[in-house]
């Protein structure tokens with residue numbers, strides 16, 4: 001199969017290829033066989049299939065039962081806690097499966113979901129997740145993260161904490177690591193008392209059990225929420241570089257520029273990946289009593305300039321934390337482009353493809369090059385501006401070199 005006159009953003013293209021207005025691709029046996037530069041005007045945009053590095057498949061689709069929190073994160077946590085006790089396997093399975101079908105239909109090729117994990121015993125959502133991971137193997141790479149309040153990781157509770165991490169490590173051992181599957185250790189970090197001591201214990205346990213880490217961190221607009229800085233300092237001093245992802249980091253947006261940039265430099269030195277969640281942040285952060293002025297997105301442009309891995313992801317869909325949304329990552333991306341002034345938009349497609357693919361350690365980084373798998377999306381957009389319009393985001397999805405419409 002040939003795809004001619006395709007615009008490919010530089011960030012997604014083999015850097016050894018010449019800069020050109022468009023490219024012609026030869027696809028064969030499920031792979032890209034060649035990419036040639038062309039002087040012709042592009043007729044479409046080509047990208048690798050997106051990677052959604054931060055979702056909550058256990059919570060999704062319950063907003064009709066819980067109601068929405070309208071800007072109050074801690075109310076959302078309470079609403080969800082009441083609902084979670086009633087989760088059954090069948091209910092979780094149906095909601096997760098619907099989310100996977102929706103994401104797959106839009107072209108997503110990998111997802112990392114957080115699973116609420118409140119006690120030593122694994123939640124019901126883990127066994128459901130593992131069943132679906134097997135059913136979807138070969139179509140979608142699935143990773144999971146345990147999501148536990150950081151206060152669980154305190155010296156007084158060290159035996160319980162150790163036991164929980166042991167369960168997470170056992171779940172990680174059941175993964176097919178070569179295909180990119182993993183189970184990570186996670187925590188919710190928000191202005192905890194003795195934050196440094198708890199995070200140190202948390203990282204020690206992750207290291208001892210060989211687990212990568214993904215944190216919900218500083219999800220709020222208090223300038224004195226400095227979990228990200230503490231995490232970056234610990235990661236460096238404990239030689240845990242390159243193993244940690246952090247989502248949210250909203251408080252960076254309200255700290256003085258110099259302080260935020262100094263933290264981002266530490267994050268870069270610790271080779272931590274940051275994930276912006278524009279739709280949930282915009283919904284939960286900022287005033288609800290009057291028109292909000294703060295938007296909650298972390299300083300994603302500054303982070304990118306400093307060299308921090310920067311991804312954009314979906315986060316919550318149709319739950320107490322965010323009652324709207326979809327599993328079309330290009331939709332959240334378009335919102336993020338406008339919310340955070342990401343420019344040029346086509347080059348920022350790396351934030352939903354190559355950046356999260358590397359942060360997740362996937363076998364393919366999402367760069368279009370000779371020999372790469374032909375998991376591609378062809379968009380109607382022929383330039384960066386059309387990319388943000390609904391018509392520009394109309395697409396055909398290619399899996400293993402074949403056009404597919406849905407599952």
Ligand SMILES: [Zn+2]
Pocket residue numbers: 054055056114216247315316
């Ligand atoms: Zn989240």
